[in-house]
Amino acid sequence: xxxxxxxxxxxxxxxxxxxxxxxxxxxxxxxxxxxxxxxxxxxxxxxxxxxxxxxxxxxxxxxxxxxxxxxxxxxxxxxxxxxxxxxxxxxxxxxxxxxxxxxxxxxxxxxxxxxxxxxxxxxxxxxxxxxxxxxxxxxxxxxxxxxxxxxxxxxxxxxxxxxxxxxxxxxxxxxxxxxxxxxxxxxxxxxxxxxxxxxxxxxxxxxxxxxxxxxxxxxxxxxxxxxxxxxx
Amino acid sequence: xxxxxxxxxxxxxxxxxxxxxxxxxxxxxxxxxxxxxxxxxxxxxxxxxxxxxxxxxxxxxxxxxxxxxxxxxxxxxxxxxxxxxxxxxxxxxxxxxxxxxxxxxxxxxxxxxxxxxxxxxxxxxxxxxxxxxxxxxxxxxxxxxxxxxxxxxxxxxxxxxxxxxxxxxxxxxxxxxxxxxxxxxxxxxxxxxxxxxxxxxxxxxxxxxxxxxxxxxxxxxxxxxxxxxxxxxxxxxxxxxxxxxxxxxxxxxxxxxxxxxxxxxxxxxxxxxxxxxxxxxxxxxxxxxxxxxxxxxxxxxxxxxxxxxxxxxxxxxxxxxxxxxxxxxxxxxxxxxxxxxxxxxxxxxxxxxxxxxxxxxxxxxxxxxxxxxxxxxxxxxxxxxxxxxxxxxxxxxxxxxxxxxxxxxxxxxxxxxx
Ligand SMILES: Nc1ncnc2c1ncn2[C@@H]1O[C@H](COP(=O)(O)OP(=O)(O)O)[C@@H](O)[C@H]1O
Ligand SMILES: [Mg+2]
Numbered sequence: 001x002x003x004x005x006x007x008x009x010x011x012x013x014x015x016x017x018x019x020x021x022x023x024x025x026x027x028x029x030x031x032x033x034x035x036x037x038x039x040x041x042x043x044x045x046x047x048x049x050x051x052x053x054x055x056x057x058x059x060x061x062x063x064x065x066x067x068x069x070x071x072x073x074x075x076x077x078x079x080x081x082x083x084x085x086x087x088x089x090x091x092x093x094x095x096x097x098x099x100x101x102x103x104x105x106x107x108x109x110x111x112x113x114x115x116x117x118x119x120x121x122x123x124x125x126x127x128x129x130x131x132x133x134x135x136x137x138x139x140x141x142x143x144x145x146x147x148x149x150x151x152x153x154x155x156x157x158x159x160x161x162x163x164x165x166x167x168x169x170x171x172x173x174x175x176x177x178x179x180x181x182x183x184x185x186x187x188x189x190x191x192x193x194x195x196x197x198x199x200x201x202x203x204x205x206x207x208x209x210x211x212x213x214x215x216x217x218x219x220x221x222x223x224x225x226x227x228x229x230x231x232x
Numbered sequence: 233x234x235x236x237x238x239x240x241x242x243x244x245x246x247x248x249x250x251x252x253x254x255x256x257x258x259x260x261x262x263x264x265x266x267x268x269x270x271x272x273x274x275x276x277x278x279x280x281x282x283x284x285x286x287x288x289x290x291x292x293x294x295x296x297x298x299x300x301x302x303x304x305x306x307x308x309x310x311x312x313x314x315x316x317x318x319x320x321x322x323x324x325x326x327x328x329x330x331x332x333x334x335x336x337x338x339x340x341x342x343x344x345x346x347x348x349x350x351x352x353x354x355x356x357x358x359x360x361x362x363x364x365x366x367x368x369x370x371x372x373x374x375x376x377x378x379x380x381x382x383x384x385x386x387x388x389x390x391x392x393x394x395x396x397x398x399x400x401x402x403x404x405x406x407x408x409x410x411x412x413x414x415x416x417x418x419x420x421x422x423x424x425x426x427x428x429x430x431x432x433x434x435x436x437x438x439x440x441x442x443x444x445x446x447x448x449x450x451x452x453x454x455x456x457x458x459x460x461x462x463x464x465x466x467x468x469x470x471x472x473x474x475x476x477x478x479x480x481x482x483x484x485x486x487x488x489x490x491x492x493x494x495x496x497x498x499x500x501x502x503x504x505x506x507x508x509x510x511x512x513x514x515x516x517x518x519x520x521x522x523x524x525x526x527x528x529x530x531x532x533x534x535x536x537x538x539x540x541x542x543x544x545x546x547x548x549x550x551x552x553x554x555x556x557x558x559x560x561x562x563x564x565x566x567x568x569x570x571x572x573x574x575x576x577x578x579x580x581x582x583x584x585x586x587x588x589x590x591x592x593x594x595x596x597x598x599x600x601x602x603x604x605x606x607x608x609x610x611x612x613x614x615x616x617x618x619x620x621x622x623x624x625x626x627x628x629x630x631x632x633x634x635x636x637x638x639x640x641x642x643x644x645x646x647x648x649x650x
Contacts, residue, residue, distance in 0.1 A: 056552055057644040076642070077556055084554020091647070095549040099242035111235045112554045157553070 003032040003164060003197050004053060009062035011048050011220075022048040023220045025062070030165070030199065030213075034229075035191050037208050038201040040217030046201035047169050049217065053199065054087055054167040055079045067164065084113045088158030088196070090168035090187075094150040096142040096157075103129065103138040106157045113161055128156040131193070132186060148179040155186060159194055166191075168200035172207055184209045236559055240566035243539070244574075254535045255575040258623060261524040262579025263586065265619055268520050270587045270609035275597075276513045278605050279506060286367035287433050288500045289333065289463030291476060293319055293483065296496045298460060299503070302436060305339045305352055306460075307415050313456040315486075315494060322482050328466050328475050333357065333364035335461040336448045337440070340412035342392065347400050351392070351410070352440045354461075355448025358385040364465045372428040375404030389427035391442040397429045404428065410443070414453050422451050435504040472499055521622070528572070528626045536568050536634035547638050548646025557639040564635035565628060572627025576620035587611055 011023040023045045030036055038046050051057040052064060055071050056079075064072045067086055074082055083089075088109075096105045106125050129135045132152040137145050142153070151171060158166045168187065172180030184200070188210045191198045200211075208214060216224040244251045284290050292299075295309040311319065316334070323332050336355035341348050354361075362369055362382070372383040372391055385391060390410065392402055402408065404426050411421040424443065432438050448454075466475050476499050483495040501507035540547070547560060587609050595607040 051644050054552070056647070057642075077558070080551060080554055080556045083552060084556075087554075089552050091549070091552075093545075095545070095552075095647075097239070097546060097550065099239055099246050108235070108550075109553050112556075112559070161554075 002029045004030040004064065004066040006053070007063045007065075009049075009052060009064060010060050011045075011052060011057070012060045021220050023052070023059075026220075026222055028215065028222065028225075030197060032164075032197055033191070033195050034197055034212050035188055035210060036197070036199040036213045036215070037211035038199065038215045038217055039205055039208060040201075040203065042203050044217040045220040046203070046217055048220070050167050050169045050199065050201055053165075054089065054169075055083050084109060084161065086164050088161065088163040088166040090151065090154045090158050090166065090171045090200070092170040092173045094142070094147065094154050094174070096150055096153055098142055101139055101141055102134060102145065102153050105142070105153055106160050109157060109161045125156075125160060128160055129153075131190065132156045147175055148183065151175065151179075151183050152186065155183070155190060159190060159196065162194070163196060165197045165199065168198065170201055170203070172202060172204070177207070180204075180207050181209060233562070236563050237566055240563055240570060243543075243567055244570055247539070250535060250538070251571065251574075254531050254571055255578065257531045258528055258572065258575025258627070259579040259582060261527040262576060262619060262623060263583045265520050265524045266580065266583035266611055266616060267586050267590075267609070269517055269615055269619075270583075270611040271590065271607065272513050272517060273611075274607050274609040276510050278607065280500075280510060282367060282605070283433065283435065283504050283506050284365075284469070284500045286365055286371050287435075287437055288503055289364050290466045290469060290472060291464040291479065291497060291499055292503060293462040293464070293479075293495055293497050294460060296493060299496060299498060302337075305337050307338055307452070310336070310458045310460045311462075311495075312458055316457055316459060316462075318486055319462060319483070319495065322479070323462075323464070326475070326479065326482075328468060328471065330465050330467045331360065331363040332462055332464045333360040334445065334457075334459040335361075335463060336445060336452075336454075336459050337437075337461055338412055338448070338452060340410050340451075342396065342400070342441075343409045343411065344400050344402060344406065345409070349396055349400060351396060353390075353410075353448070354437075354440050354442050355445040355459075356385070356442055357445050358442075361442075361463075364463050368430075371431040371433070373404075373431070374428050383428040385427060385442060385444050387444045387446050388424055389444065390424040390447075391428035391430045392426055393430050393439045393441050394432050395439055396441070397426075402426055402429075410451060412451050416453075418453075420451050420453060422447060435506055521619070524619070525622065525626050528575075528623050529630045532568050532571055532627045532630035533634065535571070536564060536631045537637070539567065540564065540634045540638045543638075544641065544646045544649040547641050548643045548649065551641065551643040552647060560641075561635045561639035564638045565631050568631025568635070569624065569628045572624040575627070576623045579623070580616050580620050583611070583616070 006026055006028050009023060009026040013020045013022055026049060038049060040046050052059050059072050063070055071082060097108060100108060103125060106128060110121055126135065129138050132155050134149050134152045137149055142150055172183055175183060184207055187198050187200065212229045214226040215222050295311050298309045323329050334357060339350065339352050342351040369382055374383045390408065406426045407423060408426060409421055409423050411419060413419055430441065466472065476497065480497050483497055484493045486494050488494050551560060590609050597605055597607060
C-alpha cells in the first residue's frame with residue numbers, strides 16, 4: 001500500500017546565472033510500515049529529497065502525494081500543520097529545544113497539535129522515553145546528556161504524535177559508529193513497534209544495517225533501488 | 233499558548249546577562265521618568281503654591297481693562313463702591329470661594345528724610361489678605377529674627393519691599409513718609425512706621441509694599457469703598473478652570489450703560505509669567521517620556537533581533553516539527569512583552585523607593601526669600617500605571633518586527649544554519 005508517491009520530482013537551485021539540478025525526475029513510492037534508507041555521497045541530493053518529502057520545501061516541478069493530499073501545493077501555514085499532524089523529524093544535529101527538559105521536548109509536538117487527554121499523553125510520553133532508553137534523563141536539559149541520548153530523545157519526540165512517516169536526514173552523521181548503529185537499530189525497533197514508516201538518509205554505507213528498502217542517489221537521480229525484505 | 237509562554241520565559245532566563253542588561257536599561261528609563269515627574273511635579277506645585285498663596289491668589293477680578301495697564305497702577309479704573317457691592321454679592325454666593333481680599337494698588341514716593349524712591353503699594357485689609365494669600369505672612373519679616381508672631385499692618389504701619397529696604401537702609405520700626413498723587417492730580421503725604429519687610433517674588437506685584445486700606449483711602453483722599461483688585465481663594469485649586477468659567481459667566485452678566493461688561497476675571501496663570509515655566513515643566517515631562525519610549529524601542533528591538541538571529545536553527549526546528557508561523561510569532565512577541573513587564577515592574581518599584589527616599593531626605597531649596605521649601609515628590613498611581621503600560625506596549629511593538637521575521641523564516645533555510 002502506497003503511503004507516499006512522488007512523480008517526476010525535481011528541484012533546481014538558482015545560483016546567479018547557473019541553475020543547479022539538485023534533484024531531477026525522481027519517482028518513488030514508499031510503502032506503509034517500511035524502513036527506507038536513502039544513501040548517496042555528499043551532494044547527491046539526499047537532503048533535498050527528504051526536505052521535499054518532509055514538506056519543508058517546495059519542488060521546482062513534479063508532485064508529492066501523501067495522505068490523499070498534494071503536499072507540494074500547500075502554503076507555509078498548511079505545511080506547518082501538515083508536518084505537525086502527519087510527520088516526525090529526526091535531525092543530524094539532534095535539534096532539541098535547549099530551554100526544555102527531555103520530557104518537555106518530547107511533549108512539545110503534542111502541544112502543537114493539541115491532542116486531548118493529559119493523563120493519557122503523559123503516559124504515552126513516559127512510555128516512549130522508556131522505549132528509547134532515556135526515561136531516567138527525563139528531567140535533564142539537552143546540554144546535560146550525551147549526543148546518543150539526545151538522538152534517542154529526538155526519536156521519541158518524532159514518534160509522540162504517532163505520525164505516518166518519520167524523516168531522518170543523516171541522523172547518525174554526528175555520532176560515533178557504535179552509537180550510530182544503535183540509533184539505526186532503535187529506529188528499526190520503534191518502527192516495528194509503532195508501525196510507522198521511517199525514511200533515513202546516510203552517506204555511510206556501513207550503517208545501512210536493517211534498512212528494508214534502499215534507494216541509492218547520485219547526482220540528483222535514483223541510480224538503484226534495492227528491496228531486502230524476504231518476499232513471500 | 234501557555235507552553236509558548238513558558239518557552240519565551242525560559243529563553244529570557246537562558247540569556248540571563250542580555251535579559252538583565254536590557255531590563256536594567258528599561259528600568260533606568262522608567263525610574264528616570266517617574267522620579268522626574270515626581271520631583272518636577274512637586275517643584276511646580278510648590279512654585280505655583282508660593283505664587284498663588286503668597287501674592288496673587290487663585291483668581292483676580294478687576295475693572296475691564298485694568299490688567300492691560302496694570303504696570304502704571306492707574307487709579308481711574310477703580311471699582312466704585314456700588315460695583316464692589318455687586319461683586320461681593322456674587323462672591324458670597326459661590327461656595328467654592330473660601331475668601332477674597334480687596335486691594336487698592338497705587339504708585340507713590342517713599343522717603344526716609346534723606347532719600348526718596350518710587351514704590352508700588354497695595355492697600356489691603358490685613359485680615360482679608362492673609363486669609364486669601366496665607367503664605368504672605370512667611371514673606372514678611374518683622375526684623376526680630378524669624379517671624380514667630382504674625383506681622384501686623386495696623387493703621388499707620390507699612391510693609392516695604394525688601395529691595396527698597398536694602399537700598400534705602402530701612403529697618404522695621406523706622407519712620408517713613410509716603411507721598412502719592414490723587415485721582416484729581418493733587419498730592420498728599422502721610423507718615424508711616426515700617427512694621428515689616430516683604431520678600432520679593434517673581435512676576436508683577438512681587439516687589440510691592442503693603443499698607444492698611446484705610447491709610448490708603450486717607451492718603452488718596454478716597455471717600456467710599458473703592459478698590460481696583462479683588463483676589464480670590466478657592467477651596468479646591470484643582471477646579472480652578474471650572475470655578476473661573478462660572479465666575480466669568482456670572483460677572484459678564486453685569487453690564488454698563490453701553491451694554492459692555494464692567495468686570496474682568498483672570499486666573500493666576502494669566503497674571504504670572506511663572507505659568508510659562510510651569511508649561512515648560514509639563515513639556516519637559518512629555519519630552520522625557522518620548523526619550524523613554526525611544527530607549528525602550530531601540531533596546532528591545534535590538535535584543536529581540538539578536539535573539540532571532542541567534543536562534544535561527546531553533547526556529548527552524550520548531551517550525552519543522554509543526555509549530556505554525558503564528559505561534560513562532562507569538563513566541564517572540566511574548567519574549568518582548570515579558571522583558572517589558574519585567575522592566576516596568578522593577579522600574580516602578582525602584583521609582584517608588586527612590587521617591588520615598590527623597591521625601592525622607594527632606595530635600596530643600598530656595599525660591600525668592602523662601603529658603604527652606606521642602607520638596608515632597610509624589611507620584612500618582614495613574615502616572616505609574618500609565619508609564620508602565622507605555623513601556624509594556626512599546627516593548628511588544630518593538631518585538632513585532634523581529635517576531636514577524638522569525639515567523640517568516642523558511643524551515644529549510646533556517647535548518648541550514650549551523
Ligand atoms: N540552498 C541551496 N542553494 C544552492 N544549492 C544547493 C542548496 N541546497 C543544496 N544545494 C545543492 O544541491 C545539491 C544537493 O544537495 P543536498 O541535497 O544537500 O545533498 P546531500 O544531502 O546528499 O549532501 C548539491 O550540489 C548542493 O550544492
Ligand atoms: Mg545532506
